[in-house]
Amino acid sequence: MMKTFSAPLLAAAAVICATSAQADEEVTLRLKWLTQAQFAGPYVAEAMGFYDEEGLDVTIQPGGPNINVETMVASGANTFGIASGTEGVLASRAKGLPIKAIGIDQQVTPYVYVTKPDSGIKTAADFKGKKVATWFTGPQYVLYSVLAANGIEQSDVNIISQSVTLQPFIDGEFDVATATLYNEYNTLLAKGLTDLVVISPEDSGMVSQQDAIITSDKMIAEKPEVVQGFLDATLRGWKYAFEHPEEAIDMVMDAGTGLDRDHQTKMLEKVQELMTGTTGTSEGLGYLNMDAISTIEKNLVKYKAIDESVDITTAFDSSFWENVPAEYKTVAK
Template sequence: MRFVKQGLVYAAAVMSLMAASGAHAEESVSVRLRWVTQTQFAGVYVALEKGFYKQAGLDVKINPGGPNISTETLVGSGADTFAVSGATDAILFAREKKLPIVAIGMTLQTTPYAFVSHQASTIKSVKDFSGKTVSAWFTGSQYQLFTALGNEGVDQKSVSIVSQPFSMQPFIDGKYDVSTVTMYNELLVLKDKNVPVNIFRADAYGVRVQDNAIITSEKMIKEKPEVVQAFLNATLRGWKYAIQNQPEAVDIVMKNGSGLNKSHQTNMLAAYAQLMQAAQGKTKGLGWVDLEAATITNANLLKYQALKSSIDVAPAFTNQFWDKVPAEYKLP
C-alpha cells in the first residue's frame, strides 16, 4: 500500500510540474476555404499535415467552400474562426454589410485575374473590347474589368458585359469574344485543351487588387489575439513549405481532395506560388497586406457605384499580426 501511495504522490507531482510549465490543451479553431479542396489552399493543408498548427497550439478543422458559401458571413457570424476569403473588394463589400471581419493577411500579392481572347481574333488589347461581348464573374471580378476599361479610355457602355459560368466551354465555343480567367486555374484549363489565346492581365492595366485574404473576426482579435497570431504564423509557415516543396504539397492536397487531376493541381500550385511572390511578395514577404491598394480599390468601387459610401480601410485590413510573424516563415 505504501508503494501505491508513493506512486500516486509521484503522478500528482508530475501533473503539477506539467501545469506549472504551461502545458495546456490545443485551441480548437476552424478555417473555411473559399472553394473546394485544391492546391489554391496548399499552405493550409500543409500546415495541418506537417503539424505546424499543432506546434502553434492549435487544433484546426478545415472546412471546404463552394459556389454558395460566403466565407465572410461565416467568419463574421462566428460560425468559422478563420477563412481564406476573397479579394480586397470582397472585404470592403462585407464591411459595408456591417460584417465584423478583418483581413490579417493577403495570400495573393497581385490580382490573379486576366482577360482572354482567341489568338486568331482581332482583339489584341483592352481597347479592342469596345463593341465586343465580354464575360465576367459577377462576384467582384467585374469591377476589375471596369477599372481596366476605364484606365484604357474604353466606354463601359460600348462593351456587352455578360455573366460568366464556371466553365470555359462557352468561350471555347465562341459564345464570348473575351472571357475572364484566373492565372492559376481557368487559364491552365485553356492550355490543357490547347486553346491558343491572347492574355490581358488585369494588373497590366492598372488594377491593383490583392486576393485570397486570410480573415478573422474583430471578436477574435479582441479576445484571443494570441490565437490569431498563432494561426497566421503557422499558415504562412505552411505556405513557405508548400512553395519550397511543391511535389510533396500537391500529394498532401490530393490526399485531402477527391476527383483531382494531379497534373492540373501541380500546374495550379506553380502558378499560384508565382502570384504569392509577385509585386511586394519578394521583398515584404508572403501574406503582406497592401493598405494603399485597399484604399485605391475602395475609390474604384465608389467610382463604379459598387459601394454606396466610402469604407474605412483601417479597421478592415491590418498588418499588426503579419508584422510579428517570424521572418523565416514569410520570406520565400
C-alpha cells in the first residue's frame, strides 16, 4: 500500500533536500602562495565548519611563484582565489580577464625591497642598472610603478623572477629582493641578515593593498548566493583566527607540511597588523577602499604599468562585502 504524507512533512522533506543540495555545492579556492598563516582565515573557516554552514564544500589549493591566480579563476579552473592585490586585479581586467575582487585582506602595503649594505643602493632611485628580483604573481606591477615614479625605464633594470626561496639573494645572485614583512623579511633576519637596507614602495608614493579575494563574473552572475556565503565564511574565519591565534596556528600546521610554528605565529601577528590597519579597523576586515583603488589605478596608467585605464567598478564589487554580517568583520579587542 502506498503511503501518503501530510503537507508539513512534504515541506520538511523539501527543505532537507534543498539543504542537502546546497551542501553539495563544491567550490575550489586557489591561494597565491604555499600553505602558511598568510591564509589562516580560509583554513580556519574550513576547519571550524564555517564553509559547511554556508552549504559549501571548499577545497583549498596552494599556489606558488608559477601560478597566476587571476588566470585560474578567469578560466573557471578555480571558483575563488586569494590573488595578488589591487594592481594585479586591475592589470588582469585591463587584459580582459573576467574576474572581480569581492574583498581585500591586507589594507597596508606588505612588500618591501631589501638589499645588502655593500650594494650601494639606498633608495629605489638606485635600482637603475641593478638586478632586481620580484614575483610575477602580481607584485611586478608594484615594482613597475615604483620604477616609473623614480624616472627609471623597465629596460634599464634587470628584472628577475623570484623563486620561493631567497637563497639566491643571500648568495649574491641579484642585488635587490622583494620580501613580505610577514614572511621573507623575518626569514632573512633569522638567518642573521640584520643590517639590510629596507626600501618601501610607499617611499615612492605607491600604496599597495594585497591579497584580493576574487571570483569570476560568471559566478557573480549565476550563483551570487554562493559568492556571498564564501565571503561570509572567509571573513568569519579571519575573525576567529585573530581572536584565537593559537588555535588558528594549529589549523594551519595541520593543513601544511614542514612548517615552523614560531615562524607561522609571527606571520599571523604581522598579517593581523596588515589586515586591521587603517580601514581594516575603521571599516572592517576585507574592506574594499574604492578611493584608494582609484588612486592606484590612476598611478598604474600614469606610470604605464598598465596600457589603458580600467573602470574600477568592473574589477571590484563591494556589494558582497557590504552584506557580510558586521560581527564577522570586526575583531574583538
